[in-house]
Amino acid sequence: xxxxxxxxxxxxxxxxxxxxxxxxxxxxxxxxxxxxxxxxxxxxxxxxxxxxxxxxxxxxxxxxxxxxxxxxxxxxxxxxxxxxxxxxxxxxxxxxxxxxxxxxxxxxxxxxxxxxxxxxxxxxxxxxxxxxxxxxxxxxxxxxxxxxxxxxxxxxxxxxxxxxxxxxxxxxxxxxxxxxxxxxxxxxxxxxxxxxxxxxxxxxxxxxxxxxxxxxxxxxxxxxxxxxxxxxxxxxxxxxxxxxxxxxxxxxxxxxxxxxxxxxxxxxxxxxxxxxxxxxxxxxxxxxx
Amino acid sequence: xxxxxxxxxxxxxxxxxxxxxxxxxxxxxxxxxxxxxxxxxxxxxxxxxxxxxxxxxxxxxxxxxxxxxxxxxxxxxxxxxxxxxxxxxxxxxxxxxxxxxxxxxxxxxxxxxxxxxxxxxxxxxxxxxxxxxxxxxxxxxxxxxxxxxxxxxxxxxxxxxxxxxxxxxxxxxxxxxxxxxxxxxxxxxxxxxxxxxxxxxxxxxxxxxxxxxxxxxxxxxxxxxxxxxxxxxxxxxxxxxxxxxxxxxxxxxxxxxxxxxxxxxxxxxxxxx
Numbered sequence: 025x026x027x028x029x030x031x032x033x034x035x036x037x038x039x040x041x042x043x044x045x046x047x048x049x050x051x052x053x054x055x056x057x058x059x060x061x062x063x064x065x066x067x068x069x070x071x072x073x074x075x076x077x078x079x080x081x082x083x084x085x086x087x088x089x090x091x092x093x094x095x096x097x098x099x100x101x102x103x104x105x106x107x108x109x110x111x112x113x114x115x116x117x118x119x120x121x122x123x124x125x126x127x128x129x130x131x132x133x134x135x136x137x138x139x140x141x142x143x144x145x146x147x148x149x150x151x152x153x154x155x156x157x158x159x160x161x162x163x164x165x166x167x168x169x170x171x172x173x174x175x176x177x178x179x180x181x182x183x184x185x186x187x188x189x190x191x192x193x194x195x196x197x198x199x200x201x202x203x204x205x206x207x208x209x210x211x212x213x214x215x216x217x218x219x220x221x222x223x224x225x226x227x228x229x230x231x232x233x234x235x236x237x238x239x240x241x242x243x244x245x246x247x248x249x250x251x252x253x254x255x256x257x258x259x260x261x262x263x264x265x266x267x268x269x270x271x272x273x274x275x276x277x278x279x280x281x282x283x284x285x286x287x288x289x290x291x292x293x294x295x296x297x298x299x300x301x302x303x304x305x306x307x308x309x310x311x312x313x
Numbered sequence: 314x315x316x317x318x319x320x321x322x323x324x325x326x327x328x329x330x331x332x333x334x335x336x337x338x339x340x341x342x343x344x345x346x347x348x349x350x351x352x353x354x355x356x357x358x359x360x361x362x363x364x365x366x367x368x369x370x371x372x373x374x375x376x377x378x379x380x381x382x383x384x385x386x387x388x389x390x391x392x393x394x395x396x397x398x399x400x401x402x403x404x405x406x407x408x409x410x411x412x413x414x415x416x417x418x419x420x421x422x423x424x425x426x427x428x429x430x431x432x433x434x435x436x437x438x439x440x441x442x443x444x445x446x447x448x449x450x451x452x453x454x455x456x457x458x459x460x461x462x463x464x465x466x467x468x469x470x471x472x473x474x475x476x477x478x479x480x481x482x483x484x485x486x487x488x489x490x491x492x493x494x495x496x497x498x499x500x501x502x503x504x505x506x507x508x509x510x511x512x513x514x515x516x517x518x519x520x521x522x523x524x525x526x527x528x529x530x531x532x533x534x535x536x537x538x539x540x541x542x543x544x545x546x547x548x549x550x551x552x553x554x555x556x557x558x559x560x561x562x563x564x565x566x567x568x569x570x571x572x573x574x575x576x577x578x579x580x581x582x583x584x585x586x
Contacts (some may be wrong), residue, residue: 210416213385218433218479219405227431234422311420311459 031065084229095278103284110282114270119289121266126253129188130246136189137197137245138238142226145204159163161194170256179263192249201239203234236309243301247294254290325352329360332515333382333483335356338391340377350540351377355391357534357543364509364516366530370576374498374541375519376413382517383410395483398411405434409481411489415468417475424456427475440479446474450504470504477508481582483515490525499557502528523576524571527551535575545575566577 084100086092094102144151158164164186173183207230215225257268267286334537340352352374359365365377380386382393384400393400395407417426424443431438447453450470460468467488476484504523509516520526526533533547549568551559559565 208391209416210412211418212408212415213380214412214418215429215433216385217383217405217408217410218430219403220433224433228429229418230416235420309420311461 037210084238090108094280096280098280098284100284102281103288104283107285107288110285115286118265118267118270118286121181121262121264122253122257122268123293125184125256125266126188126246126250128181129185130192130249131194131254132185133189133191133249134196134242134245137193137195137198137241141197141200141204142231158194158198161190162198166191166252167255167259170259176258181262181264184253184262184266187247187256188253191246193243195248196238196241199244200234202236203237203241204230206233206237209234236285236312237304239301239305239309243298243305246297246301250290250293250297261303314329324488329362330354331358332361332363332396333359333517334392334397335378335382336394338378338379338381338393339389340374340386341389341513352381352388353540353542355536355541355543357546359515359517362513362515363531364518364529365532366526366536367517367519367534367536368526368572368576369520369521369536369544371543373536375521375536377541378536379410379485379517379519382466383408385410400439404574405430405479407482409476409479409484411472411476411484411486413488414492415460415465415472417468417471417488419460422457422459423452423463425469426460427478430475430479434479442480443474443478446477449508450474464497465493466501469493469497469501473501473505473508477512481514483517486516486518487520488521491520491522498522498525505529506553510554523572524565527565527568527572528538528555528560533572535572547572 045172080100087097087099122146140154146156169190170183170187173186177183177186211229211233212225215229220228253266254268254271258272261272263267267290270286271283274286326447335355338352338355339350342349342351355374355378357365362571368380369375377386381388382400384393384403387401395404400408417423421429427443427447428438444453447456450473452467452470452474455463455467455471460471463471472489490501493501505516505518506529518526518529527547527549530549533549535544535547536542537544547568552563
C-alpha cells in the first residue's frame with residue numbers, strides 16, 4: 025500500500041479493507057466522527073480534539089481579553105459548566121417535547137413525501153405539473169405559518185408537528201424523486217427477463233437505486249425539520265414549551281450561560297441527526313460509486 | 314465452409330430440431346427525428362444445441378433482435394417462435410438473457426446477485442448448483458465481494474453464473490464481453506465454450522467482433538446496419554474443442570477477411586445511398 029499515492033488510495037479497491045471509500049461518505053466528510061480504527065483515524069481524532077480545544081480556548085481568551093460581559097455573549101467554560109451542572113428535568117422535558125415534535129413531523133412528512141415521489145415519478149406528466157408546487161413548498165419558510173396553525177389548531181403539539189412535516193416532507197420528496205428518476209433500463213430489463221412484476225421491479229430495482237438519494241433527502245429534511253421545530257417554538261410554543269421556548273426565555277432574561285447550554289443541546293441534536301444518517305448511508309448506500 | 318444465402322438460412326442444416334425461430338421480424342422505433350427501422354424482415358432458424366453468433370456493426374439492430382427474442386419488447390411485425398409458440402413476453406423458465414457488460418446490481422454482493430433471479434421467481438435457491446458453477450468459473454471465495462471490488466472479467470463470470478444457475482435451455486447473450494480487454498475476452502470465450510459443451514444449451518450470441526464470432530459459432534449471421542437485415546450466413550466448420558491457437562491459422566484469418574468484406578460492403582452501400 026505504501027507506494028500508492030494517497031490521492032489514488034481511495035480509488036483502488038482492496039479486499040478486506042474496512043475503511044469507507046470516498047464514495048461512502050456524505051456531502052461533508054465527517055468520517056472522523058464515526059470511524060474509530062487504525063492509526064490514520066487515531067491521528068485524525070487527535071487533530072479533531074486538538075482543533076476543538078484550540079477553538080474553545082481561543083473563544084474563551086478573546087471574550088476574557090475584550091471584557092465582553094456575560095449578558096452579551098456567554099463564555100464557553102460557563103456554558104459547559106451550566107450544561108453539565110444544571111441539565112435538570114426542565115431541560116430534559118424541553119428536549120423531549122422538541123424531539124416528539126421533530127420525530128412525529130419527520131415521520132409524517134417524509135412518509136407522504138416518499139410515497140408521492142414514488143407515485144409521481146411513474147407519471148412524467150403528473151410530475152411536471154406538480155413540480156412547481158413542491159419547489160414552492162421547499163422554499164417557503166414553514167415557520168411563517170406556525171401562528172396561523174396555532175390559531176386554527178390550539179396550543180397542543182400538533183401545529184408544530186404539521187409545520188415540521190411541511191418543512192421536511194417536500195425536501196424528502198424532491199430528493200427521492202431525483203432518485204426514482206434514475207432508471208437503469210438494463211437493470212429493469214434484467215428483472216423483467218426473470219419474470220419480475222411491476223412491484224418486484226420497484227422493490228428490487230427502483231427503490232435500491234433511489235436509496236442513496238432518499239437518504240440524502242432524509243438528512244437534509246431532518247435538519248430543516250429540526251430548525252422548524254425550534255423556530256416554531258420560538259414563534260409560538262405549545263403549553264409544553266420546548267428548546268426553542270427556552271432560548272427565547274433565557275435570552276429575554278439575559279441568562280446567557282443557560283442560553284448557550286440550550287444552543288449546545290441543539291447542536292448535539294443536529295450532529296446526532298447527521299451521524300445517524302451517515303451511518304444509515306454507510307450501511308445501505310455505500311455501493312454507490 | 315459453405316455460403317448460404319438469406320433465403321436458404323431458414324433451413325437448418327444439421328438435422329436437429331428448430332428451437333428458436335425469427336419469422337420476418339421487423340421493428341420500427343419512433344424517435345424525435347422520425348422513424349428508425351432497426352430491424353427489417355429478419356428470418357432465421359436456430360437449432361437445438363446450436364451456438365449462433367449474430368454479427369454486425371454498432372446500431373445494426375442486433376440488440377433489438379435479441380430483446381425481441383427474449384420477449385422484453387414487441388416487434389412491429391413478424392414473430393419470434395420458441396418451440397413453435399410465439400414469444401410475447403419474458404420466458405424466465407426457458408430463456409436466459411445476458412446483457413451488455415455484466416449488469417450486476419451494485420448494491421448486492423456476488424452471492425445476492427446470483428440469487429436475484431431465484432428471488433424474482435420466488436423459488437428456493439439452488440446452493441449446490443451455484444456453488445459448483447462458482448467453482449467452475451473460479452469465483453469460489455468471492456461470494457461476499459461487491460461488484461465494484463471485482464475486475465471486469467470476474468463481474469462477467471458472475472453474470473454467467475447468474476444466468477446459468479437458472480438452467481435455461483436457451484441462452485441469449487448481448488455483447489456480454491464487449492467491454493473486456495482482449496486477454497480477458499479470450500479467457501471468457503474459452504469458458505463459455507467449455508460450459509456450452511458440457512450443457513448442450515442453445516446459445517444466441519450477439520457481437521461486433523468478427524474473430525470472436527468465428528471462434529465461438531457454429532454459424533455466423535452477418536447483419537446489415539439500418540435497417541437491420543440478414544446479409545449472409547456463414548457456416549463455421551472449424552473443429553471443436555477450439556483453441557486460441559486456431560485464431561492464428563491462415564484458414565481462420567481468411568474467414569475473417571471474407572466476413573469483413575461482407576460487413577464493409579453493406580456498410581459502404583448504406584453510407585453511399
